[in-house]
Amino acid sequence: MLFPRIIPCLLVKNKGLVKTVKFNIPKYIGDPINAVKIFNEKEVDELIVLDIDATLQQRGPDFNMIENLAAECRMPFCYGGGVTTIKQVQRIIQSGVEKVAISSSAVENPNLVTEAAECMGNQSVVVVLDVKKSFIGDKYEVWTHNGSKNTGKCPSEFAKLMERLGAGEIVINSIDNDGLMKGYDLALVEKIRESISVPLTVLGGAGSLQDIGQLIQKYGAIGAAAGSLFVFKGVYRAVLINYPNRKEKDELIKENYKIY
Amino acid sequence: MITIVNYGLGNIRALVNIYNQLNIPINIAAQCDDLKAASKIILPGVGAFDYAMQRLEISGMRQILDEIVLHRHVPVLGICVGMQMLACSSEEGSLPGLGWMDGEVKKFNSSNLCHSMCVPHMGWNNIKPVKTNCLLKGLDRDARFYFLHSYYFKSNRNEDIIAVTDYNGEFACAVNSESVFGVQFHPEKSHKWGIRLLENFAKI
Numbered sequence: 001m002l003f004p005r006i007i008p009c010l011l012v013k014n015k016g017l018v019k020t021v022k023f024n025i026p027k028y029i030g031d032p033i034n035a036v037k038i039f040n041e042k043e044v045d046e047l048i049v050l051d052i053d054a055t056l057q058q059r060g061p062d063f064n065m066i067e068n069l070a071a072e073c074r075m076p077f078c079y080g081g082g083v084t085t086i087k088q089v090q091r092i093i094q095s096g097v098e099k100v101a102i103s104s105s106a107v108e109n110p111n112l113v114t115e116a117a118e119c120m121g122n123q124s125v126v127v128v129l130d131v132k133k134s135f136i137g138d139k140y141e142v143w144t145h146n147g148s149k150n151t152g153k154c155p156s157e158f159a160k161l162m163e164r165l166g167a168g169e170i171v172i173n174s175i176d177n178d179g180l181m182k183g184y185d186l187a188l189v190e191k192i193r194e195s196i197s198v199p200l201t202v203l204g205g206a207g208s209l210q211d212i213g214q215l216i217q218k219y220g221a222i223g224a225a226a227g228s229l230f231v232f233k234g235v236y237r238a239v240l241i242n243y244p245n246r247k248e249k250d251e252l253i254k255e256n257y258k259i260y
Numbered sequence: 261m262i263t264i265v266n267y268g269l270g271n272i273r274a275l276v277n278i279y280n281q282l283n284i285p286i287n288i289a290a291q292c293d294d295l296k297a298a299s300k301i302i303l304p305g306v307g308a309f310d311y312a313m314q315r316l317e318i319s320g321m322r323q324i325l326d327e328i329v330l331h332r333h334v335p336v337l338g339i340c341v342g343m344q345m346l347a348c349s350s351e352e353g354s355l356p357g358l359g360w361m362d363g364e365v366k367k368f369n370s371s372n373l374c375h376s377m378c379v380p381h382m383g384w385n386n387i388k389p390v391k392t393n394c395l396l397k398g399l400d401r402d403a404r405f406y407f408l409h410s411y412y413f414k415s416n417r418n419e420d421i422i423a424v425t426d427y428n429g430e431f432a433c434a435v436n437s438e439s440v441f442g443v444q445f446h447p448e449k450s451h452k453w454g455i456r457l458l459e460n461f462a463k464i
Contacts, residue, residue, distance in 0.1 A: 002385045002407075004383070005382075005383045005384070045384060046383075067273075070273065071274070072277075073449075074274065074278075074449065076406050077449075093269065094268050094269065096271035096273050096274055097271075098271070098446070099408070119311050120311070121306075121308040121409075121411075123380035123382065123408045123409055168382070169380070169382060197379070198378050199378045221383060223383075
């Protein structure tokens, strides 16, 4: 049986880990390598690391950091941030990364998604969509540059296009729900899920294992990603890297996954 | 000595870390000379089929690997696209495979999958051994491994299949013919179960 994936998502800024709220007010969490070591011990399903400075600073990926993280990761590793060329995609995969996430470049140069898929296979090409509701009309739109630039694109249509161009996974990240820990935007998930047939990972808003359970109940073997949930503990958001142990995780899946 | 073939694809350092942790000596081969001391070979891989075959050709190690595997019968383990490269051909590309095993690589048919079963097959899944094999020794019923692929190895010889995985029908996730082994999943990224499998390979 294919299991749902429960995935910590770590954000890198100035070489340190941070956690944001609605893509703002980054709070320092700690050192990336240390976090990876702890997540190794906790046997996490997968890990996503996003360098949130790279595109804004118009620089490429920090290959030194990527190599060090990839070497440390005992779980599958997805890297995103500042990826604009096929050479960078190749170098990231050669560093021992399983999946490369493309975000801003997927909007500006969709051809990169196709090039990456032809070279690396679609299973290693992830497109991350940062999504926000518009002020007027509650319309979902894709944003880039760490939530500062509105593309005006409809996320479900864009996700569909990305799949056609070669993306093997779509990560949908809700800017509105980011860091609030009040649950995923399920209406958004529904829109995306029905428009694509590649794996979907949902990010933004998870505040408890129940939120993840809810996602699994509805969508089965989906990717449930979270930032705050796995780096904070308690109402005062004290930094504490955490993750359900195998028993807790299996119970969560058993309770919610219908075909189990 | 276990020798990991470094042709520019696959997570070499994750494999190195695991074998270091197990106190099993390894080396990495980036050119023909590095393969001289090999008593076991690991062919890792993340990438598209043709790209991986091209990278192996460019590395210059292809011919000596053929010699080591086919004539000296040194055990070899292909991982993910490294397993698919053992086949004769792949629907993902037009280049011939290594042909070290009798099989071809096929694409999952996504049209008959239900909505939570997507292609690529991505994530943790169980494996079901179909025969006793030293590679799978000590793995419990609960063992699960990380998969990341849109294509699968279709063996032409049923007796070569040592374990299957169910993904809307069973496919071969581990194969073995004489000294040639292949696994579709990533043991280097599959926690304790992957470590056990890599340890088993070292003991063959």
